[in-house]
Amino acid sequence: MVYSGKVGVVTGKDLVDLMDDARARGYAIPAVNCTSSSTANCVLEAAAKASSPVIIQVSNGGGSFLTGKGVKTPGADAAGSVALAMHVRSVASWYGVPVVLHSDHCAKKLLPWFDGMCEANEDYFGKYGEPLFSSHMLDLSEEPDDENIAICVEYHKRLSKMNIWLEMEIGITGGEEDGVNNEDVDPDKLYTTPEQVWAVYRELSMVSDQFTIAAAFGNVHGVYKGDIDLKPSILKDAQGFIGDKLMEDGLIRAAGGTRAPEKPVNFVFHGGSGSDLTDIREALDYGVVKMNIDTDTQWSYWSGVSEHQQEFGDFLQQQVGNPTGADSPNKKYYDPRAWVRRAEKKTVERLGKAFEDLRCQNILGLPPVGEPTNTFGPRRGGLPV
Numbered sequence: 001m002v003y004s005g006k007v008g009v010v011t012g013k014d015l016v017d018l019m020d021d022a023r024a025r026g027y028a029i030p031a032v033n034c035t036s037s038s039t040a041n042c043v044l045e046a047a048a049k050a051s052s053p054v055i056i057q058v059s060n061g062g063g064s065f066l067t068g069k070g071v072k073t074p075g076a077d078a079a080g081s082v083a084l085a086m087h088v089r090s091v092a093s094w095y096g097v098p099v100v101l102h103s104d105h106c107a108k109k110l111l112p113w114f115d116g117m118c119e120a121n122e123d124y125f126g127k128y129g130e131p132l133f134s135s136h137m138l139d140l141s142e143e144p145d146d147e148n149i150a151i152c153v154e155y156h157k158r159l160s161k162m163n164i165w166l167e168m169e170i171g172i173t174g175g176e177e178d179g180v181n182n183e184d185v186d187p188d189k190l191y192t193t194p195e196q197v198w199a200v201y202r203e204l205s206m207v208s209d210q211f212t213i214a215a216a217f218g219n220v221h222g223v224y225k226g227d228i229d230l231k232p233s234i235l236k237d238a239q240g241f242i243g244d245k246l247m248e249d250g251l252i253r254a255a256g257g258t259r260a261p262e263k264p265v266n267f268v269f270h271g272g273s274g275s276d277l278t279d280i281r282e283a284l285d286y287g288v289v290k291m292n293i294d295t296d297t298q299w300s301y302w303s304g305v306s307e308h309q310q311e312f313g314d315f316l317q318q319q320v321g322n323p324t325g326a327d328s329p330n331k332k333y334y335d336p337r338a339w340v341r342r343a344e345k346k347t348v349e350r351l352g353k354a355f356e357d358l359r360c361q362n363i364l365g366l367p368p369v370g371e372p373t374n375t376f377g378p379r380r381g382g383l384p385v
């Protein structure tokens with residue numbers, strides 16, 4: 001493994017090495033949406049347990065929530081996203097694992113948010129010689145491809161000056177997330193073609209190799225009843241198509257020339273909640289290096305609170321007085337550190353399964369683990385696996 005061993009927030013060359021390692025060894029790094037210091041700490045704790053790298057990401061809605069829903073001023077979304085980044089930068093190294101700081105979907109109308117984070121990066125870069133965030137996502141998949149790619153190229157240039165990665169989306173992830181509703185989208189758009197991925201790869205790699213592509217292969221955000229039809233082979237086809245193009249064009253420039261032409265693209269898996277483990281593993285084999293997790297950890301966090309309420313319900317009805325006595329105080333049951341910690345523990349446990357599913361365990365050189373046996377909960381509309 002080429003990785004330098006740096007722990008805490010990683011950017012630039014360290015991130016290149018992590019992505020190359022993931023693609024070469026067929027694992028993906030879990031990318032978990034965080035909306036608070038508590039949820040971010042869950043992710044760090046789970047990564048430490050898995051002895052593996054992790055990606056902490058913030059959505060636009062998450063950024064606004066972090067500033068506080070009481071603030072309506074434009075720019076609050078970027079401020080909150082920066083706040084999460086600063087929190088993670090402050091504590092990440094205490095967990096002893098590499099942490100990638102990333103922002104999630106940014107549609108065209110949200111570009112001011114993206115610009116705000118770019119400015120924070122430029123400011124940080126000026127002071128410390130590295131960016132605040134490791135990576136950002138632009139999602140212009142609802143725009144025509146030409147426009148999507150052109151805007152991505154412009155931002156890729158701006159980010160590359162600071163060695164920041166760009167994730168982009170081509171083809172559409174179905175479902176609903178963070179206020180963006182793609183539930184009624186044209187089904188054809190849920191499957192990206194190799195030609196589309198090549199168009200992106202060709203243009204972005206002219207600027208820098210530090211990018212990932214969220215290609216659609218039938219993915220859907222959220223967990224739904226009913227069938228979804230994931231086709232990970234779309235990723236395999238795209239890898240083959242682009243590998244051939246690179247050979248033809250003599251354009252093997254990716255990752256300093258070390259990127260194998262048979263698997264040149266770093267793919268991202270969106271909308272993985274409820275997916276069949278077989279599909280997930282197949283996607284990893286085809287170059288998925290990052291998989292997003294949001295819905296399942298939203299559920300685990302809530303489950304922890306719910307369990308606390310069920311277990312200690314009699315101690316949570318009033319400040320003083322419970323089954324052990326009318327004068328007994330209940331402070332230790334309603335202190336947020338009791339019930340929030342319960343939410344955290346459930347989430348750390350759930351993320352343990354995600355690390356296992358994604359083959360992202362003991363990446364940092366500790367002993368290998370046994371054969372994974374679990375999946376991301378019941379498949380949509382199917383029986384629990």
Ligand SMILES: [Zn+2]
Nearest residue numbers: 173270271292
């Ligand atoms: Zn997504």
